[in-house]
Structure formats: structure tokens, C-alpha cells
Amino acid sequence: MDAETEAGARSRLVTLAGARGVSLAALSGLIGRNTTYLQQFVRKGSPRKLEENDRKTLAQFFGVAESELGAGLREDAVVTGQGQGQGGQGMIRSPLPGVRASLAEWADIPRLPLGASAGPGAHAAEEIPSGRLRFSNRWLKAQGLEPGMLSVIEVEGDSMEPTLRDGDEILVDRTPRPTRAGIHVIRLDDVLLVKRLESGPGGTLRIISDNTAYPRMERPMQDVDVLGRVVWKGGRL
Structure with missing residues (x-):
């Protein structure tokens, strides 16, 4: 994950949290971390990227694709849309099992x-x-x-x-x-x-x-x- 993708993931997390009206401290508790964990991630880039389980849980909570929080494209991702060749535009859609965290x-x-x-x-x-x-x-x-x-x-x-x-x-x-x-x-x-x-x-x-x-x-x-x-x-x- 390059620096631009990392910065985009941090910015997107802040935007999603603000829209939902939930604090980073509360989100840290949601993923089983100490209350400053996501604040450190957003402000200092530490950790450099979210762990897979944490990212999955946050993506499910916000109802977004993991890619918005820094995940690389999955091999089994589905590409849809028109004109997917040169100059075309497509949409990356994560398969449902990749977004869903284990409820247990x-x-x-x-x-x-x-x-x-x-x-x-x-x-x-x-x-x-x-x-x-x-x-x-x-x-x-x-x-x-x-x-x-x-x-x-x-x-x-x-x-x-x-x-x-x-x-x-x-x-x-x-x-x-x-x-x-x-x-x-x-x-x-x-x-x-x-x-x-x-x-x-x-x-x-x-x-x-x-x-x-x-x-x-x-x-x-x-x-x-x-x-x-x-x-x-x-x-x-």
C-alpha cells in the first residue's frame, strides 16, 4: 500500500466517523483496541495500515468496501461496468463474503x-x-x-x-x-x-x-x- 493510499484510508475513516457521529475512541473499542488506537492511526500513521480483521469490521460497520479503508484489490473482486478497456470506466465491487466479518x-x-x-x-x-x-x-x-x-x-x-x-x-x-x-x-x-x-x-x-x-x-x-x-x-x- 503506497503513501497516497494510506493517507486516503485515514482521511476516509475520519469522514465516515464524522458522518455516522461516532468517535475514533468508540470505534477503537469496537475493534477491541485501546481508545487511542485509531487516533494514532489517523494522526501519526501508526500503525501504518489497519489489520485485516480491524478493516473488515470497520468496513462492515460503515457499510463500505474494504478498499475504502486501504485494502488492496482482491483477486476475486468483481469488475462491472461498460467500456472496461482503454478509456472505459468500471466499478470495483468486493464480494459479500470478503466484507462480512464473523459474527461470532x-x-x-x-x-x-x-x-x-x-x-x-x-x-x-x-x-x-x-x-x-x-x-x-x-x-x-x-x-x-x-x-x-x-x-x-x-x-x-x-x-x-x-x-x-x-x-x-x-x-x-x-x-x-x-x-x-x-x-x-x-x-x-x-x-x-x-x-x-x-x-x-x-x-x-x-x-x-x-x-x-x-x-x-x-x-x-x-x-x-x-x-x-x-x-x-x-x-x-
Whole structure:
């Protein structure tokens, strides 16, 4: 793949992501990479090209041919069109099996429209999925996560900055487990919040905002409905 093709693949990825309204960080999670992987690819050319499985997954997600993301022409590609000889114009069409990634490798996690507020609070809403975000099953397994117990929601507000920013997407694990220190989505007084939790004295929970402009709270454990633990985030720079 020459330098011009490499640059074209990076530019095309940025264009596709912008049109879909999805961040490079979220796309990195979709292919099972760390959140800066595709940012490094686009901005620094590292890696120099996308690996085949990553390229296939992204092409499927965007509904485009792999060639738009830097793949060389496949030997079994189909050429159609008129005047394919000298001066003619044709269209390269990748065969469907070459675009389709193995579904067994991926888990489609539902995006829920309700916001987990990192500010004043968001009232609970009906949990009807508004889309899906794809994660590598291999990565989920390595983290000890079960796809059926996961959901993706959007953070609202600034009380968890700089850890979480307004508009970030977070992956929430709803597997019932003893509550331990970390960032969780909770329901408190019928309001959804994303906060850092720590054990307090006498069976209480400390409810902490990473933004020091917001006060800490301490509530009896039975008053706090812990809905899930935040295990991943993705968002725009």
C-alpha cells in the first residue's frame, strides 16, 4: 500500500466517523483496541495500515468496501461496468463474503437513550435501545464481561470531569456483584447518576464527583440503587 493510499484510508475513516457521529475512541473499542488506537492511526500513521480483521469490521460497520479503508484489490473482486478497456470506466465491487466479518467474534451491545447524569441528575426513562455498539468478544472475555449484561449509555454533565466528560459513552456492566470502589451508574431518589463510590462508615456509601467543584455525599447503602459498574469509556477529544 503506497503513501497516497494510506493517507486516503485515514482521511476516509475520519469522514465516515464524522458522518455516522461516532468517535475514533468508540470505534477503537469496537475493534477491541485501546481508545487511542485509531487516533494514532489517523494522526501519526501508526500503525501504518489497519489489520485485516480491524478493516473488515470497520468496513462492515460503515457499510463500505474494504478498499475504502486501504485494502488492496482482491483477486476475486468483481469488475462491472461498460467500456472496461482503454478509456472505459468500471466499478470495483468486493464480494459479500470478503466484507462480512464473523459474527461470532463480535458482540453488539445496545445503546440506551437514557443519560447517566454527571451533573444535577437525569430522571429515569424507558430503556429502549437507540442503536448498538460492537465490541470484540475476545476483549470482553478477557475483561470477564458477559455481553448480555452490558449496555452503553451517554454521560450528561461535568461533575465527573476530567475522568468522564459530557457526551462520553460508557460501557456499563449490570452483573450482580458486591459493590466495590469504582465508578458506577446509580439511582438515587429516582435520579440516574454516574459517580465514584467508596465504602463509608456504618454501612454507608460515599458518592463522589471527580470534579471537586461538586460536593461529596454520604448515604445509607440501602438508599442507593447500584445499577452497574462502568468498565469502559469512549468520547471525542
